[in-house]
Amino acid sequence: MAAGFADVLIGLQYGDEGKGRIVDAIARDYNIVARFNGGANAGHTVVVEGLNLALALIPSGVINQSASLYIGSGCVVDLAALAKEIQMVEAAGLSVRPRLRISPYTSIVQPHHIFLDRAFSSDIGTTGNGIGQAYADRALRMIAGELLNIRCIDLLQNEFSVVEQMLRNLENATKLYPSIERPKRSVIVQTISEAIELVRPLITTDPLYLSDAVEKGASVLFEGAQSYELDVARGIVPYVTASHTCAGYAYTGGDVPPKFHRKTIGVAKTIMSRVGKGPFASELGGTRSEEYCMAENGRRHNRDYEKKSYDAEKLLKSDDDFELGIGLRMVCGEYGTRTGRPRRIGVFDLEQLKKAVRANYIDELYLTRCDLLEHFRRTKRAEIPLRTPGSSDTNGTSIAFENAWELQNAQSLPRELEKLVTMTEQSCGVTVRGIGVGPERSQLIECR
Numbered sequence: 184m185a186a187g188f189a190d191v192l193i194g195l196q197y198g199d200e201g202k203g204r205i206v207d208a209i210a211r212d213y214n215i216v217a218r219f220n221g222g223a224n225a226g227h228t229v230v231v232e233g234l235n236l237a238l239a240l241i242p243s244g245v246i247n248q249s250a251s252l253y254i255g256s257g258c259v260v261d262l263a264a265l266a267k268e269i270q271m272v273e274a275a276g277l278s279v280r281p282r283l284r285i286s287p288y289t290s291i292v293q294p295h296h297i298f299l300d301r302a303f304s305s306d307i308g309t310t311g312n313g314i315g316q317a318y319a320d321r322a323l324r325m326i327a328g329e330l331l332n333i334r335c336i337d338l339l340q341n342e343f344s345v346v347e348q349m350l351r352n353l354e355n356a357t358k359l360y361p362s363i364e365r366p367k368r369s370v371i372v373q374t375i376s377e378a379i380e381l382v383r384p385l386i387t388t389d390p391l392y393l394s395d396a397v398e399k400g401a402s403v404l405f406e407g408a409q410s411y412e413l414d415v416a417r418g419i420v421p422y423v424t425a426s427h428t429c430a431g432y433a434y435t436g437g438d439v440p441p442k443f444h445r446k447t448i449g450v451a452k453t454i455m456s457r458v459g460k461g462p463f464a465s466e467l468g469g470t471r472s473e474e475y476c477m478a479e480n481g482r483r484h485n486r487d488y489e490k491k492s493y494d495a496e497k498l499l500k501s502d503d504d505f506e507l508g509i510g511l512r513m514v515c516g517e518y519g520t521r522t523g524r525p526r527r528i529g530v531f532d533l534e535q536l537k538k539a540v541r542a543n544y545i546d547e548l549y550l551t552r553c554d555l556l557e558h559f560r561r562t563k564r565a566e567i568p569l570r571t572p573g574s575s576d577t578n579g580t581s582i583a584f585e586n587a588w589e590l591q592n593a594q595s596l597p598r599e600l601e602k603l604v605t606m607t608e609q610s611c612g613v614t615v616r617g618i619g620v621g622p623e624r625s626q627l628i629e630c631r
């Protein structure tokens with residue numbers, strides 16, 4: 184039988200590009216959808232026929248019931264978060280457990296990882312899921328006879344000693360950092376034990392599970408979490424996540440040899456956003472916006488605060504980019520899926536995108552959130568601003584509005600979107616395969 188292949192899909196900006204909905208749309212073309220990096224820090228929203236699923240660890244291919252699902256060794260798994268998510272998705276009527284397998288080499292996010300992250304990572308503005316600490320302990324392996332890197336395979340061998348080790352690691356962390364807040368030992372034990380019971384049967388004993396499947400003919404879609412600019416080594420360090428988000432890592436973290444690679448798919452959104460701190464060249468309002476959005480690690484000026492405090496339509500008319508950014512965030516609903524943290528807003532940055540496309544050698548690109556560009560029609564300049572290669576700020580170039588938009592198919596694309604697609608293809612040297620014009624499955628227009 185002929186061997187199968189793997190495609191890799193990644194976000195090319197700062198996360199939240201809408202990767203989940205693209206994966207959902209193309210998942211029918213694959214036998215298996217797999218995660219290769221990150222953990223419950225990812226927030227992938229998939230909307231299908233009235234069902235709105237906020238996924239963190241389960242691959243976004245879950246809605247396509249014919250695809251199998253896999254979590255690779257490059258991921259870190261919070262057992263309690265995964266168990267809860269499986270129950271949530273199953274309660275929505277989808278099958279998960281019969282289809283999901285987890286690599287035995289995946290590391291486990293332990294309680295002390297989460298408590299330390301929440302206590303000490305506000306300088307980066309992390310999601311507070313213990314991701315950095317889990318990857319750090321994976322690299323530390325063992326210190327003074329204490330096993331720090333606990334993996335899924337350990338749960339298959341001696342669950343009792345795994346829980347004991349996690350509690351000892353927590354005790355040791357509290358000795359070093361007495362101020363960290365944590366629930367009682369008995370609560371932790373109960374939560375972990377219940378989660379282990381649900382997750383353990385999904386752990387495969389075979390580290391070559393996915394690789395063998397591809398060799399026997401299966402097609403795999405690797406789904407990246409976070410995005411290129413957040414790569415732990417190649418992103419804007421230290422304002423990055425703790426895993427590799429670039430396309431090449433799919434094969435290390437996804438447990439398939441690179442021999443089977445077919446193509447690389449990128450996703451970028453046309454009104455950009457970033458959560459957490461760090462440089463963001465096309466941000467509307469620059470550092471003022473960054474400081475405002477990150478006050479109290481995003482909790483002060485959250486969705487509810489802005490809804491109570493501002494009139495979005497008024498802000499859209501403002502001359503001040505900072506205010507325009509708030510107005511756009513409100514009308515586009517750009518807040519953290521679970522946290523309500525405000526996402527920093529920026530104009531579409533072709534300079535940044537060009538670099539990300541080159542660095543990952545993207546074969547085809549999807550542009551998302553294109554319908555939202557029409558909000559710029561109500562701004563004072565009434566045009567779509569873009570940052571173009573060579574420009575230093577948000578005022579690279581712009582696309583003026585002509586007629587009212589109807590967003591139905593590639594043949595009747597508004598002229599403004601046609602221009603945007605052509606400019607993107609020319610400046611980034613990549614084919615735009617499709618554009619998202621709304622959250623529903625039917626609102627993805629194939630271009631080429």
Ligand code: IMP
Pocket residue numbers: 197198199224225226307308309310311312313314315408409413422423424425458459460
């Ligand atoms: P961590 O991944 O929780 O350690 O957070 C590190 C940085 O990555 C912070 O700036 C987070 O806001 C950002 N980040 C992590 N996951 C996502 C995501 O799914 N979307 C957007 N940003 C993310």
